[in-house]
Amino acid sequence: MNDLELEKTAVKIRKGIVTAVHAAKSGHPGGSLSAADIFTYLYFEEMNINPQNPKMENRDRFVLSKGHVAPGLYSALAHRGFFPVEDLKTLRHTGSYLQGHPDMKHIPGVDMSSGSLGQGLSAAVGMALAGKMKKDSYRVYALLGDGEIEEGQIWEAAMFAGHRKLDNLAVVVDNNNLQIDGAIAEVCSPYPIDKKFEAFGFNVISVNGHDFSELRRAFAEAKDTRGMPTAIIADTTKGKGVSFMENNVSWHGKAPNDEEYETAMEELRKAGEALCQK
Amino acid sequence: MSEIKKVATRDSYGNALVSLGKEHDNLVVLDADLAAATKTGVFKKEFPDRHIDCGIAEANMMGIAAGMSTCGYVPFVSTFAMFAAGRAYEQVRNSIAYPHLNVKIGATHAGISVGEDGASHQCNEDLALMRSIPGMTVFNPSDDIEAKAAVKAAYELNGPVYLRFGRLAVPVINDTPDYKFVPGKGVVLREGKDITIFATGLCVHSALEAAEKLAADGINAKVVNIHTIKPLDRELVVQSAKETGKVVTVEEHSIIGGLGSAVAEALAEEAPTPLFRIGVLDTFGESGPAAELLEKYGLDGAGVYKQIMEFVK
Numbered sequence: 001m002n003d004l005e006l007e008k009t010a011v012k013i014r015k016g017i018v019t020a021v022h023a024a025k026s027g028h029p030g031g032s033l034s035a036a037d038i039f040t041y042l043y044f045e046e047m048n049i050n051p052q053n054p055k056m057e058n059r060d061r062f063v064l065s066k067g068h069v070a071p072g073l074y075s076a077l078a079h080r081g082f083f084p085v086e087d088l089k090t091l092r093h094t095g096s097y098l099q100g101h102p103d104m105k106h107i108p109g110v111d112m113s114s115g116s117l118g119q120g121l122s123a124a125v126g127m128a129l130a131g132k133m134k135k136d137s138y139r140v141y142a143l144l145g146d147g148e149i150e151e152g153q154i155w156e157a158a159m160f161a162g163h164r165k166l167d168n169l170a171v172v173v174d175n176n177n178l179q180i181d182g183a184i185a186e187v188c189s190p191y192p193i194d195k196k197f198e199a200f201g202f203n204v205i206s207v208n209g210h211d212f213s214e215l216r217r218a219f220a221e222a223k224d225t226r227g228m229p230t231a232i233i234a235d236t237t238k239g240k241g242v243s244f245m246e247n248n249v250s251w252h253g254k255a256p257n258d259e260e261y262e263t264a265m266e267e268l269r270k271a272g273e274a275l276c277q278k
Numbered sequence: 279m280s281e282i283k284k285v286a287t288r289d290s291y292g293n294a295l296v297s298l299g300k301e302h303d304n305l306v307v308l309d310a311d312l313a314a315a316t317k318t319g320v321f322k323k324e325f326p327d328r329h330i331d332c333g334i335a336e337a338n339m340m341g342i343a344a345g346m347s348t349c350g351y352v353p354f355v356s357t358f359a360m361f362a363a364g365r366a367y368e369q370v371r372n373s374i375a376y377p378h379l380n381v382k383i384g385a386t387h388a389g390i391s392v393g394e395d396g397a398s399h400q401c402n403e404d405l406a407l408m409r410s411i412p413g414m415t416v417f418n419p420s421d422d423i424e425a426k427a428a429v430k431a432a433y434e435l436n437g438p439v440y441l442r443f444g445r446l447a448v449p450v451i452n453d454t455p456d457y458k459f460v461p462g463k464g465v466v467l468r469e470g471k472d473i474t475i476f477a478t479g480l481c482v483h484s485a486l487e488a489a490e491k492l493a494a495d496g497i498n499a500k501v502v503n504i505h506t507i508k509p510l511d512r513e514l515v516v517q518s519a520k521e522t523g524k525v526v527t528v529e530e531h532s533i534i535g536g537l538g539s540a541v542a543e544a545l546a547e548e549a550p551t552p553l554f555r556i557g558v559l560d561t562f563g564e565s566g567p568a569a570e571l572l573e574k575y576g577l578d579g580a581g582v583y584k585q586i587m588e589f590v591k
Contacts, residue, residue, distance in 0.1 A: 063345075104348075104377050112348065113377040119369055122341020129330070129342065130349035133306075153369075156338035163333075 001045050003212040004278055009079065010040040011272040014241045015265060016075030016088050022261040024071075024092035027100070030251040032072035034176035034209070034236040035143060039076040041215045042141055051081035054108040058138050061127045063112045065120025065154075066145035066174065067101040068253070073110070074098055082109035118151025120144075121171065125157045128169040128229070139223070140169045147179030149190045155200065161229045162201025169229040170222040171202070174209065176238035178249045197231035209234025242267055283422075284447035287480075288386040290425035291443050292317030295354060295384075297426075298433055299325050305433065308343055308355045310336045315445075316356040316386045336361040340369035340381075347379040352433060355381060359388035359442060363404035375411045375438050382432045383408075383440045388418075389530035390558060390575055391446040391480060393568035400563035406535020408440040409508045415461065416507040418442040418529075418537075420482035423452040424505055427459030435461065444530075446568040448480045464511040466518075470498035473590060474518040475582075477528040478504045478537045481556075484572075485528050487579025488586055497590060504537055512544045519551040526554045526589060528582055530572070533557040554589040556582055 001009065013036045021027040043049070047060040064073050071091060078085040090096035097106040101115025111127070114120040124142035131138050144154065161169055173193055181187045190196070194204045203225045207214040215234075222230035238252070239245030242264040256264055299305050299321055306328045313319045313331065322329035332339040336357050343353035355362065362385040363370070374381045385404060392400045408416050415435060419425040425443060432439040451467075467482070468489050477485035482503045489499040500522055502514060519525050525545065527538040538555030545551045558575055572578045576585055 061348075112345065113372070116368060116372045119337075119341050119373045122338045122369075123345035123348070123373055125338075126342035126345020126347075127349055128345075130346045130351055133327070133351075134349070136349075153335075153337045153341070156333075156335035157341065160332060160335070160338060160342065 004275065006040055006044060006212045008272060008275045009044050010037050011268055011275065012079055013040050013072070013075045015268050016078060016085060017071045018242065018256065018261065018264045018268065020071045020074060020088040020091040021255045023089040025255050026092060027071050027255055028068045028253045029071065029256070030178070030238040030245060031066060031069040031145060031174065031176065033240045033242060033245060034238045035069055035072050035174045036241065037210045037212065037215065038143060038172055038174065038234060039072050041212060041219065043076040043080045045216070046219050047141065048138070049109070051109065054082060058136055060138050061111045061124070061140045063120045063124040063127070063140070063142045064102050064114050065124070065142050066117065066148050067115030067120065070100065070102050073102060077109040117145070117148045118153040121154050121157040124169060125161045125166065128161065128166040129164060131168050132166065138168070142169070142171050144171060144173045146173055146175045146177065146184050146190060146193065149173065149193065150188050158197065158200040158202065165227050166229045167226050170219065170232060171229065172232045172234055174236055175233055176236045178238045178247070178252065180249070180252050182249060193233050201228055202231040203228050204231050204233060206233045206235065209236035210240060241271065283450045285422035285450060286445055286447045287419055287422065287425035287443040288317045288445060290422040291384050291386065291429060291441070292320045294426040294429035295321040296324050298430060299328065302352070302433065304351050306330060306346060306351045306353050308332055308339050308353055310334055310339050310357045310361065312357055316384065318356045336366045337369045340366045341373045343381045344373040344377070344379050347381050353381050354384050356384040356386065358399060359385035359401035359404040360399055363407045363440065364401055367407055371411050375414050378413050378437050380436055381438050383438070384443065385441060386443040387445045388442045389444060389479070390563040390571045391444050391530060391568040393445065393571060394565050396565035397562035402532040402558040402563065403535065404442060405507050405531050405537065406539070409535065409540065413437055414508065415439045417505060418479040418507055419505050420479055420503055421448055421450045421452050423450060423457060424459060428505065431459055431461050442479060444480055446480065449483050451483055451486065459505070462506045462509045462511055464514040465503040465505065466500065467503055468499065468501040470500035471522060472498045473524040473526060473586070474500040474502060474522045475526045475528060475586070476502050476504050476515065476537060476541050478507065479530050481528040481530050481577055481582070484577055484579045484582045488582035491579070491583040492586060507537055507540060510540045510544060512548070515541055515544050516549045519545050519549050523551065524590065525551050526556060526586055528556045528577070530577055531557055533559060554585070556585050
């Protein structure tokens with residue numbers, strides 16, 4: 001896909017997020033929307049995956065370490081054909097396979113269950129190590145929250161990945177600057193994020209997480225990097241794409257009401273239309 | 279009297295891994311800087327490429343094992359019970375058990391028989407923690423032969439398994455020609471009509487010793503080895519309780535949440551029976567030679583005998 005097609009796809013992903021969270025009457029729209037372009041790039045351009053065969057042996061793996069932004073992952077998976085887009089409306093409903101946080105046992109395309117912050121990166125590192133041991137060519141991607149990296153286990157995993165020179169691993173930090181209690185810089189600052197990953201033996205690339213040409217360059221560089229894992233620090237806006245949610249921490253874990261839902265969907269419809277004029 | 283052969287089940291663990299490793303290329307062993315103590319060093323020597331030292335980072339080790347298992351490996355994660363079940367409880371629960379991944383947790387240095395290291399390293403709560411996790415199988419073998427069999431059975435089961443091993447060398451009691459380890463099935467080691475002693479781990483030997491002493495007093499105790507804490511052999515527990523009318527449980531674990539609780543739960547629901555739980559009371563351990571601690575905490579043969587006598591009189 002070219003950048004314009006990716007942008008159009010990202011609008012669909014965002015509509016899916018807003019729709020799912022609205023239908024669930026709970027969930028995490030802010031971080032889902034900040035990561036929507038990253039999900040789009042990974043699932044529609046970067047990863048070697050097959051919706052008809054979600055468990056394909058040599059597929060690339062993805063671990064959503066910041067599991068609470070499941071609506072973003074589910075929307076990407078649904079639009080990529082892993083399951084019906086219509087099912088997004090069952091998110092968090094009793095009996096639905098679309099659990100509040102990723103559940104690999106029941107959701108096609110989910111490579112690892114996650115949700116308890118700090119744990120996903122370790123699993124991704126295990127997958128990357130397995131790939132190296134088996135001399136498989138698949139790559140492993142993990143998406144982390146910038147608040148999530150306050151968890152100590154992230155740095156245990158980073159130390160191991162750097163030590164083992166896992167160059168088949170690319171970690172993306174969704175750096176939207178906000179966590180539940182406020183700005184990450186004020187709550188318990190993880191900055192400087194880039195210097196920390198460098199110190200743990202990572203190749204670090206800083207990008208605008210909403211710019212597909214920058215994401216394209218970063219993931220290409222990650223693939224070409226030998227002898228060390230890559231950390232892509234993606235500068236993003238929480239709630240991106242829905243004006244009243246942008247940079248507003250109250251939308252971290254809250255669903256839009258009917259009126260807010262209509263407004264959000266109208267904004268996204270217009271954004272999609274504008275892209276069609278390009 | 280001939281010398282009784284004694285082996286620490288942590289040694290059995292290491293040796294069993296080497297045997298299994300020869301048969302199965304997908305078996306990998308993870309350690310957190312304790313390979314010398316968990317006795318997986320022998321595996322590391324034999325299969326250096328399949329031994330992964332994660333450094334002193336147990337939480338990460340559990341996650342790495344989870345990730346590797348999704349790619350076809352069968353990881354045996356090795357560390358002390360305190361760190362496996364205690365420190366990394368939530369990683370075991372959420373990264374391994376919730377997705378029902380095929381990871382085996384080899385927890386050594388369980389219970390007070392850790393000895394001199396003291397209470398910080400004496401995990402008396404692991405069975406309670408692991409037993410409460412959905413889908414987790416929990417093995418607590420009693421000797422070398424059973425420990426090796428349990429490791430093999432754990433490999434053959436699909437799903438998470440917690441294996442409890444000890445630091446202390448313990449008598450070999452299962453060296454009989456017809457010994458067979460069947461997950462979830464208790465083993466009747468001695469028949470008796472007056473009382474049933476359900477024991478697990480190194481306390482199976484203590485129970486057998488106690489039964490000998492009881493017999494001298496005219497009390498015939500049935501001794502059942504419960505090597506699988508979960509799933510519990512409810513059928514045998516209930517049947518034995520009905521037969522003997524009195525029940526004692528013996529474990530090197532807190533009386534809260536382990537074998538005693540599991541048996542109490544089963545009997546309260548299916549066959550209410552007078553029951554006494556022998557184990558570590560609601561307290562932390564302490565430093566000292568393992569044998570002295572087992573004596574002090576009433577978990578050796580003499581201590582178990584004494585407590586049972588008080589219960590039955």
